[in-house]
Amino acid sequence: MTTDILRFATAGSVDDGKSTLIGRLLYDSKSIFEDQYAAVERTSRSRGEEQANLALLTDGLRAEREQGITIDVAYRYFATPRRTFIIADTPGHIQYTRNMVTGASTADLAVVLVDARKGLQEQSRRHAFLATLLQVPHMVLAVNKMDLVDYSEERFEEIKAEFTAFAAKLDIPDLTFIPISALHGDNVVERSANMPWYEGPSLLHHLEHVHIASDRNLIDVRFPVQYVIRPHRANDPDLHDYRGYAGQVAGGVLKPGDEVVHLPSGLTTRIRRIATADGDVPEAFPPMSVTLLLEDDIDISRGDMICRPNNRPNVTQDLDAMVCWMAEGRSLTPRTKLLIKHTTRTAKVMVRDLLYRLDVNTLHRDESATSLSLNEIGRVALRVTQPLFVDDYQRNRLTGGFILIDEGTNATVGAGMVLRPE
Structure with a gap:
């Protein structure tokens, strides 16, 4: 049973191996079907490649396959026994900055890939800055293609020092460095025997264990009203006076009995019930979608906000x-x-x-x-x-x-x- 969801975005320069990395995560975590892998093998052979090109698992657009680049945000999903993952594979080209912003805007973590041979590129810095601008709380600098530099600890430390100096200008609350080879799977799902000098976790182990609950705002109650529910069923007296306010919790923790205020009216009331599609719940928190039923009849519409009386936006x-x-x-x-x-x-x-x-x-x-x-x-x-x-x-x-x-x-x-x- 999965405990929670981690949304993460991959970023970096063109051909740093983002799509290959995601393909490796999907394949090694056994999150793809055999026929999908067989199709990738056939396509890889037809292109003259010696082994299955795992990047094809994510580069689904025909234009991307022809050019070998990612031009749109590709979302992929997989799960391990510990956590469910939503991946946004963002493009590396400079002209697709808007796609990077889209992919990273909801991410809990950003994986910025760097080619071990090339070191930090303009796009590496650009995407790291965009991730901090978008307040992504966790960042992993994954130094990829370590197999092409003979798994050199010295090369990894050079890139780590260079990025650390650049990151000093940015606000990165949590920064982790991991040397990997997406092509061969080193330090992606399992620890690599080729880099005994590296004592940290594999990428997947880090993704499974990084703490994200505290990153979500559980202090300021924010409930934007999306829809007012007024069912009309003449034969059901229980629904005659039903008025619920549906939406997604954007902050804080809501419980029945809590005093809340409605904006823009400024009127206060209390929460009577919190309903979901599976029945009432004792509390609601981000990113749950729920329906609030209040004790008082207040004129509330879509676009209004419910929050705490002494903690307002x-x-x-x-x-x-x-x-x-x-x-x-x-x-x-x-x-x-x-x-x-x-x-x-x-x-x-x-x-x-x-x-x-x-x-x-x-x-x-x-x-x-x-x-x-x-x-x-x-x-x-x-x-x-x-x-x-x-x-x-x-x-x-x-x-x-x-x-x-x-x-x-x-x-x-x-x-x-x-x-x-x-």
Whole structure:
């Protein structure tokens, strides 16, 4: 029986072996079917490769297979007796920064791969920075292709020292270094006999045991209302006055009897029941999806927030945020008008100002920038037409994150993180 779920993203430069690593995890943990592996073997032979190319287990898109690269975020799932895993295999090319942001936005851990022969590349630093920008609490620097440097401890220590110096500029709460060979399976699922000098865990052992419960905000109660449930069944008197508020817990722990406040009204009440598809539960916490039944009849709608009376989010129409622009063919500039979707609330928003564009390779702030183009990241000031209930992203990734939507096409054009006022 699995105990919990770990979401992790893989990142790094092109051809650092991300897809091969995930294929190795799936294969060695016996999470693929025999016919899937047989298909991979056949495809590998037709391409003239001597052994099964495990990267093909994740590179499902035809264009990716032809080019041998990952161009989209590929999500994969597997489980061990200890934990269930959701993997986001993100692309390495610089022009797919937006895909990396998408894949890492919900991750508990980021695995940044580095080719042992090449050492740190621009994309290695870029993806490490993006992971810290997105407040991914755990990071593993996996030094891959150790078989191609004769499993050299000296080479591993060089890369470790170089990345440690770079990481000093970033906020990485938990950083682990693991030397691996995804191709041969060294230190991926099992400890490698080829690197007796390495005394740490295998990658899978680390993924199974890294502690993530404390990373989720269990202090600030945040319950964005997604849907109001009012079943109408004339022959069922028990449902005649039923009014439930469904949504996903974004923070804190909720229990029957707890006093809560509704925003924006400010009215207080208590939780009467917490219902799920499997029946009532004694408590709810992130990321559970539940229905709250309250003791008092309050006018509550989608987009409203339920929280503690003495622990409320910021109620504001002005946002200071870091935005990754994702739209092709148009730029983000001051006075741009869009839609913003924050938790379950959608409203109109205007860009008041672009404060600076950030070079994610050098961390330089270009305060003379007048626009953000595709894949560029910058700090912006936004004005929303109605109040949002926000926390800064560093405190709560769910109530501190949002997306920007083109009102005409309904396409997602940006992703943002609410910042603390400087």
